[in-house]
Amino acid sequence: MTDSSPAPDSPPEFLDPPEAAGELGRLGPYRVIELLGQGGMGHVYRAQDTRLQRTVALKVMNERFAKSPNSRKRIVEEARSMAAVHHDNVATLFEVGQRNGTPFLAMELLHGATLEQLLQSGRRFTTDEIITIADQVALGLEAAHDRGIIHRDIKPANLWIQSPSERVKILDFGLAVAGSMVQGMARGDSVVGTPGYLSPEQARNETVDERTDLYSLGVVLYEMFAGKVPLLAPNTPTQLVNILCREPLPLSQRQRDGVPVEVPEPLERLIMRLLSKEPGARYETVGHFRKALQAVSEEIQLALQAELAIQIDPGAGSASGSVSPDAANVSVAAKPTGTRPMGMFVAGGLAVAVLIGGGVWWMLRDGTPEEKAEVASIAEEPPAVLAAGLGALQLTGNVVSDPAVPVGEVARFRLQLTNQAESAETDPRVQYSQAGQVARITTFLQQEGQLKRKAPAFPRAFSPKQLPAPGETQSIEIQFLTTNMALEPFDVIFELQSPAGASVDSIVSRFEIVENLQSGDLLGFNTIRTRAGKGADTFVRRGSTEDFGKQPALVVHRSGEKQGNVWSIAFLRFDLSQLDPPTGSESDSVSSVLQRIDRSVLLLSMAAESHPGAGRITVHGWPSDLRTPDGVGTQDWQETGAGHLTFENSPVPPDMDGLIPLGELEFDNSGEGLKDQPDGIRFISKALDDFLRSSPGVVTLVLSQEGWLDDPTRFNSRDRLPELAPGLAVRWKTD
Known part of the structure; x- marks a missing residue:
């Protein structure tokens, strides 16, 4: 959306004739100014909204795709997915509509380039920049996942780097899937996504959850270091086989332009964990990933500080208390990193860095018992979150829902989570303040006479800060799509659990899946x-x-x-x-x-x-x-x-x-x-x-x-x- 592509010889048929100089034509209330770019699904134009007098990017579907009902449905689903997510790291959608039979999206006009364009231009990213980009993508994904939306197509072409701020914006939720829509994408349907960035579960056409987006993010990070995706093949079938059967070569064993790839060992471990074949071996949520990413960043900074050679005159600190004139001359030798930090997770100041890098060891050697205990506590793992420690959390009130949901539509439920803690000792927010995840709500469905089964919606996780304060109640919305569900009543069970899955509390509601006459095919009519x-x-x-x-x-x-x-x-x-x-x-x-x-x-x-x-x-x-x-x-x-x-x-x-x-x-x-x-x-x-x-x-x-x-x-x-x-x-x- 930066440099515009040449304008077509004649305006597309879906545009109404231009009404003023300097425009290609009109699309409803939009003055279409110029073609910005084009892809497999459509074209992107610079346009002006005549109602609000703002410049927008219009994404218009290709005519040959617009003729297909499935393609028109897909672009509408993209719009609904994007519109549901409001976050600085997700591109803002203003409007979705159709004109002359052609669907279009009106989005914020971004300045800069996609990550794919930057990589193709030869730009090399430093470790600090890669960590920053990973964190911003994770923030945007976390916002989407909180709304029950999985992107399913994270790749450099869908990551926009704004200029000059270098803020990351996630684009194209065209393959996004909300909640239980993943059930409809199970065996029998087509594989969806971009081959080089598909997760193994996507390649197997299995049910997906938020860990699929983490896998694709791992591929992007790998590519930013190595210059190529971890598993590359000349054609799609071989690519799918590689994703399913081959292990990617560790980054440290890769070469780029004949030179070994340099990647900090903690960051390599993190990226290779994202590329695990089985979702359970990756991070459970994006929140867990971000916490691990921050720890890795801090570990990298500590390792850099440990390489500082601080030479102090031996005469300094003598019994006489005199200081050599050379004692103040500190020689610092640091290994060049060639990095241009983007302001993420960087230790603030040499004095602090030296204290962290060398002072901890010094205090453990000669410090008082109290100091040793305080420093040792830094390395302690936070206490495991136990179901018994979450007794103050309860699901309260009646679940608000639509008692009849058309098949294929979103089932929405609103429930309440109350913190009934009477003291700090019983408040999970205090007791588990260092935990990444304190509790989660898992949704189950149960048909009459059958065992309950986990619903396709993935669990709603809570960090300590996301829990309500003692005496307060938080309203929570859980939603999932009802694609391919039977036309009959269901019990929906919301279970409050510890991160390990132990039950703390539960609440039950009932709804019925009915036929969808509003948007489904009117077969037999x-x-x-x-x-x-x-x-x-x-x-x-x-x-x-x-x-x-x-x-x-x-x-x-x-x-x-x-x-x-x-x-x-x-x-x-x-x-x-x-x-x-x-x-x-x-x-x-x-x-x-x-x-x-x-x-x-x-x-x-x-x-x-x-x-x-x-x-x-x-x-x-x-x-x-x-x-x-x-x-x-x-x-x-x-x-x-x-x-x-x-x-x-x-x-x-x-x-x-x-x-x-x-x-x-x-x-x-x-x-x-x-x-x-x-x-x-x-x-x-x-x-x-x-x-x-x-x-x-x-x-x-x-x-x-x-x-x-x-x-x-x-x-x-x-x-x-x-x-x-x-x-x-x-x-x-x-x-």
């Missing part, structure tokens, strides 16, 4: 449009007697005094007799056939110039026995001419009395991302199913705006395009 049979669609506007039945859009609007108290309401009529009846019921009456409706979905598509944001629509059913003041019924109204609906003669004033409430339809049209998406908006409710079952065969649905919006909501009507007309999808019950 029959669809009719307002174009079929006696179908029709129109809208009415308060204060107008005009017939709007032949307009290309249906307007639903409600605004206040500043906009003139506008109120527009849409009417959709469907002829259910046009549905293909279930097998064996061809000769049955319409009413008996409709009794066999299992589920139904109202399908709408957003029209141009609709409200560019979130909104809610209330859906009502017009009962067959309710007639307008003019005597018009649900089956009789016309779009135009005699019998056409107006606001005053429709069944809506003054407060929709007499209509049957069916529920609320929510949408988010940010950046006009829903524009002209066929059936891009769905409304599902059991009340809609019941309304259709009890109907005489021709039904009218009424749409009104919930809340006040300055801009109207516009849905495509049957007069726009056949595939964009309002639809009603119905599935029959099976015998």
Whole structure:
């Protein structure tokens, strides 16, 4: 995103024509200025948000990928993953949308280069710089992992080094996976990631957790020292075999440009541990890794200080107390490191360094017993965290959750952790203040009649500082995806554990996985449009007697005094007799056939110039026995001419009395991302199913705006395009 690439010969088709000089075109509210770069999935442009007057980077998917529903879904998942993480070491996402069928992301515009670009340019990083980069990447990953998100594609191309601050930003959460989504990536699905940086569990297509990101980070650190990834092969299949079967050559045995790689032994140990084949041999969490990294940095600094040769005149400190004139001349010889520190973990000052490097030994040799005990305590390991010492921590209150979660969606739970310690002696924050991890909450799922099993969400870990203070309660959100879970009830068990896995407390909730009609494929459904049979669609506007039945859009609007108290309401009529009846019921009456409706979905598509944001629509059913003041019924109204609906003669004033409430339809049209998406908006409710079952065969649905919006909501009507007309999808019950 630094040096721009040459602009294409002609603007891409997904861009609207330019409206001013100096721009390639328009993408919704964005002025697209220039092409910054391109990759396998898409292009990145410099653009200006005309609403907030800020410069952004627009990541736009390639047209050939945009044609694939899976690719469009992936870029949306990337956006959701990035938007969920707010941290200085993660690139900020402003907006996700679609325009002319092309998904895009609006992100902060970064200055600098990727780590890959810097490595390819020949830049060599010092040990201090590598440690700093590792720590910043770990901080960003820790923020993502706290949200239940695994990146799964950590590599130099996805690590941005800002200029001039050299702050690291993690890019591209396009392969990120939230919580239990890893279950859906188990055996049978494709291997996902970049071959050189894949973890062994990714190569085996197994369940992954946060330790996968640690493995990939280890590959990056190895490459920064050696100039190449640890296991390199000429093709992907061989690369996967190497990752699974070969051990990487230790860094100290590598050569770079014919010269042995110089790497401090403690840091080499840390990197090689990250590259362990089995996740259990790596660090348990990113927090544990950061603690180990800090210890390694300090060990390296102590080793450097130990190499200082301090020569003091033997005459100094004589019994007479006189000091030789040369005693103050201290000769210090230090091995050149060639490092340019980035300000991370560096000991502060030569005097302190000498005290740490040589003074500890001096005190242990000649110090008082008290001094010896104090210094010896520095090297003591922190006490092991025992379940018995965590008795003051309890999971309290009721778990707040959605009792029904559509399969493939995120199950969210909120619970409370309380610290009931009455003194410092029983407060785990004090007792285990030196521990990296004090407690964790592990999630289990249990189906009726079966043993509990660990849920795909990895444990939520707590350091001493992350625990609530005595007498306080901390609200905690745990979430995981329900991909590939059975459509049945589950008990979800949240168990408070010690770091070793011993149980301290637990709390149980219950939820049910239901089918996903909101975004899943409508397999087995029959669809009719307002174009079929006696179908029709129109809208009415308060204060107008005009017939709007032949307009290309249906307007639903409600605004206040500043906009003139506008109120527009849409009417959709469907002829259910046009549905293909279930097998064996061809000769049955319409009413008996409709009794066999299992589920139904109202399908709408957003029209141009609709409200560019979130909104809610209330859906009502017009009962067959309710007639307008003019005597018009649900089956009789016309779009135009005699019998056409107006606001005053429709069944809506003054407060929709007499209509049957069916529920609320929510949408988010940010950046006009829903524009002209066929059936891009769905409304599902059991009340809609019941309304259709009890109907005489021709039904009218009424749409009104919930809340006040300055801009109207516009849905495509049957007069726009056949595939964009309002639809009603119905599935029959099976015998």
